[in-house]
Amino acid sequence: MHRLTGALAFFDIGNTLASVTISSSGDRVEKLTVYPYVPGVLGELRDRGARLGVISNRGPLPAEDVNQALEAAGLWNFFEPELVIYGPKDSPRIFEQAAAHAGVPDHLLFVGEDPGERAQALLAGFLVAPHPQLALPVLEQHAPLRYVRITMSASRFPGSMPARTGGPSSGTCRCCPCTSRARPARRSTRSRGGGAA
DSSP states (O other): OOOOTTEEEEEOOBTTTEEEEEOTTSSSEEEEEEOTTHHHHHHHHHHTTOEEEEEEOOTTSOHHHHHHHHHHTTOGGGSOGGGEEESOOSSTHHHHHHHHHHOSOSEEEEEOSOHHHHHHHHHTTOEEESSGGGHHHHHHHTSOOOEEOOOOOGGGSTTTSTTTSOHHHHOBOOSSTTOOBOOOOOOOOOEEGGGOO
8 A cells, every 4th residue: 555645636525525405595504414435535545645625616605604514524624724625617727726726746636526527627637536436546546547337227127226226116326325316327338538427
C-alpha cells in the first residue's frame, strides 16, 4: 500500500457523498444522508496521505449552512476548509479555481456522479471518477479510469434479478446504497475513457 502524498481529491456532495434533503422552503439543508461506504473511503484516502476537498454547487443556500450540514453528517473534518469550494460546475472555471487553491499537487481528482461535470473537470486537467469507491484506484494508477456500464431490465431475466434489485414490481433499487427509485433500464455497452458514464 503506497502513500498518496501529493494527491488531492475533490468530491461533489449531492448524489456522490450523500443524498440531500432540502427544506420545503428551499432555504436550508434539512439533512445529508451519507452513503454508508463514504466515511471509510474518505478515511482511507486521508490516512494514506491524500488531501481532500469539496467542489459542489450549493445553489442559493448559504455556504455556512452547507458547511454545518457537512459537520452534522460527520463529513466536515475529512476536508481541508480552504479546499471547500462552491459554485456551478458548468465550465472548467471552478476546477481551475480549486486547482489554484490547492497549490501544486501531483495529482488532482474530481469525484462526481454527473458526467457533464466530470467532463469540465477533465478539461481543467483533473483525473475523474464517477463514484467515491473508485477514487483510490484512479489515484493509485495515476491514469484515467476506463469502465463499462451495463444495465438491463429485471423483467428480461425474471428469475435472476430479484435478489439484487427490488424486482419489477417494487420500483426500488436495492443493488447499491442509492435508495433511488428504479429507472427504466437502458442497455449500454459503451466503453468510455476518462470516466464519463
